[in-house]
Amino acid sequence: MTDDLATANSSRTGQSLTTACPRCAAFRGPGPGLILFVLLFLTVGARTLVAHDVIDIEQANALVSAADEDVALAKTAPGPGPEGMARFALGMVLVEATNLLNRDFAAHSGRLTVNGELMLKPLVQRGLAPRLDDAIGRYRLPRTPLEEAIRLSPEAPYSLRARFELLKAGFYESFVLDPFQLVGIGLDDLDHQIAEAKALALALASGDDAEEAAFIHAIDLARASQLAPPEERRAFTEKALTALGAFSEAYPQSIRAATASVIIKRLGGAE
Numbered sequence: 001m002t003d004d005l006a007t008a009n010s011s012r013t014g015q016s017l018t019t020a021c022p023r024c025a026a027f028r029g030p031g032p033g034l035i036l037f038v039l040l041f042l043t044v045g046a047r048t049l050v051a052h053d054v055i056d057i058e059q060a061n062a063l064v065s066a067a068d069e070d071v072a073l074a075k076t077a078p079g080p081g082p083e084g085m086a087r088f089a090l091g092m093v094l095v096e097a098t099n100l101l102n103r104d105f106a107a108h109s110g111r112l113t114v115n116g117e118l119m120l121k122p123l124v125q126r127g128l129a130p131r132l133d134d135a136i137g138r139y140r141l142p143r144t145p146l147e148e149a150i151r152l153s154p155e156a157p158y159s160l161r162a163r164f165e166l167l168k169a170g171f172y173e174s175f176v177l178d179p180f181q182l183v184g185i186g187l188d189d190l191d192h193q194i195a196e197a198k199a200l201a202l203a204l205a206s207g208d209d210a211e212e213a214a215f216i217h218a219i220d221l222a223r224a225s226q227l228a229p230p231e232e233r234r235a236f237t238e239k240a241l242t243a244l245g246a247f248s249e250a251y252p253q254s255i256r257a258a259t260a261s262v263i264i265k266r267l268g269g270a271e
Contacts, residue, residue, distance in 0.1 A: 060119035084152030091146035098130040098141045141169040190224045218243035
């Protein structure tokens with residue numbers, strides 16, 4: 001991982017994300033290794049750690065060092081653009097750190113390894129640490145850096161990526177195993193997530209990211225159909241069935257399509 005963010009002080013309005021933040025490209029890896037359980041189906045997120053894997057201490061040190069650099073850059077940035085870029089870079093460091101902590105935590109029966117603790121401690125000291133939420137059994141992403149990055153420069157090349165990371169955090173942190181057993185999220189939150197997921201599914205350049213956003217959009221509509229007042233449930237159900245059907249047609253080879261099929265049946269739609 002490259003730690004040089006000196007170019008973050010220059011304007012990047014017309015540049016691609018990779019050009020604008022070379023280090024950030026390294027954090028465009030797979031999303032959290034979560035298990036999405038719907039009835040008897042498992043939709044497995046990207047890469048999970050097996051039991052003997054641990055966080056590499058050099059990787060941990062590099063992430064902490066990168067966070068320090070990004071905080072310093074944000075404090076000395078000459079304007080909203082460079083400051084937003086630095087805060088985005090910090091946010092992506094925390095995305096990577098949170099993902100690593102959650103994989104380490106899950107792979108070792110709800111305990112961090114020594115290296116996991118060594119990575120977490122300096123982040124705690126800096127006020128940057130992901131928070132362990134006992135209700136969902138995982139660390140929550142610190143969202144402020146990404147939210148500030150979007151606020152400072154909403155049209156920047158990084159904005160879509162920042163919004164996508166926030167969308168994933170909002171979704172995966174709202175349940176333990178069954179997404180229909182919501183934790184800490186209400187209908188208003190779902191309404192926002194539904195609109196954001198729909199927009200990102202159309203806007204994201206990466207096919208994998210667009211698929212995940214479309215899946216979140218469909219699942220959130222299905223969840224809203226269960227949470228909405230009785231007089232609104234039918235409308236949400238119809239929208240959910242439409243979105244789930246469209247997802248299955250658009251991504252027929254995806255394991256998520258099997259999950260979509262199960263939810264269609266659960267909502268009373270045709271097989």
